[in-house]
Amino acid sequence: MIVSSAENEGCTTTAVNLAKALASDDKTKVLLIDGNLRSSSLHQVFGLDNKNGLLNILRGENDTEQAIKKPDIDNLFVVTSGKDAGHPGSIFDSQALRPLLDQFKNRFDFVILDAPPVTLYPDSISLCSKVDGVIFVVEAEKTRWEAAQQAKERLRAAGARILGGVLNKRKYYIPQAIYKRL
Template identity: 40%
Template sequence: MARKRNQFKANNKMRNLITKLNPKSPISEQYRTIRTNIQYASVDNDIKSLLVTSSGPSEGKSTTIANLAVVYAQTGKKVLLIDADLRKPTVHYTFRLDNLRGLSNILVGEHTLDETVNPSDVENLDVISCGPIPPNPSELLASRKMAAFIREATTAYDIVIFDTPPVLAVADAQILANVVDGSLLVVRSEHTELEAAQKAKEILEPAKAKLLGTVLNGREKKASNYYYYYGTN
């Protein structure tokens, strides 16, 4: 029974990266549409750093960001995906990393970017996990060390994508939205309350990073088992 549960969990994690496992599926095509919409939304300014957040938990932001990173990498861009959710990290599960060291180690000066980066099994895609969960996530993300790290990462990579905590839960996403080039808000169909989505949008809009759009996640296509993911400006 335990073996079946573990296999079920492993299969769930594999399905999260549908853009890698089934790049020709309708869902994968929708992730490519999101990528294209981001490019059109930022036509006058090259997006080198992007954060993805949600209003609350269980809205699909981590699945969205992992697949978005894959479709960027599939274009030949050198991509770095960073788990900046220093409270409830998930990226290391998706990419099956040990999470012994990561972003938190960089921000306290224990390790460098080169020492923490993990090549994934997707060509052109590298990953930095959260690392040990620190007692002061917001302070670390707002530090000069973080700003310097972003400059270093965006010099080494074509695009750097950050997974952040839900914007209504803590200040972390709002902090990072002031030091990256763009932000993306994920909402889930029939789950996210309209008031929560509007509040999240109001929080992100004043930030220095442009709110590029919203991804509607989990909307079922009728007469099909597929779920559509798509972005709007």
């Protein structure tokens, strides 16, 4: 699961880039899931229909085959958030979620879940105990360390296994020629 403490820190961009990098191996099948049901964007990133997505599976409105979409990238598959995802309620507490994630894990080599910000919605807290690990994204010069610390503590308290962090949107103030010599 890829998560951040606040909106617009680059969580979706990080998830997409990780999925593309993993899918570049011909022997690897990658599934990218839009778990940010309140502010979904993966369907826009890949130009896919947002109909029949994760929310619809969890509500029992369609099966997984209808929800798995294929963008124009080899070995990459996407499950969008689904229609009417604006107010998902406590859908991630559904008994259907864990078996669904297990089904995806058995079918794909990597399953990446783009999750909503930890400090804004309870969804990521509900999800973190159902995934193998969490990668935490922070935006350079924007994310306050207190907010990052609070989000990390909330994840840990919920049983998250934090695999690492990504410092996103870092600026380089020293000329590149000097960086090369360091």
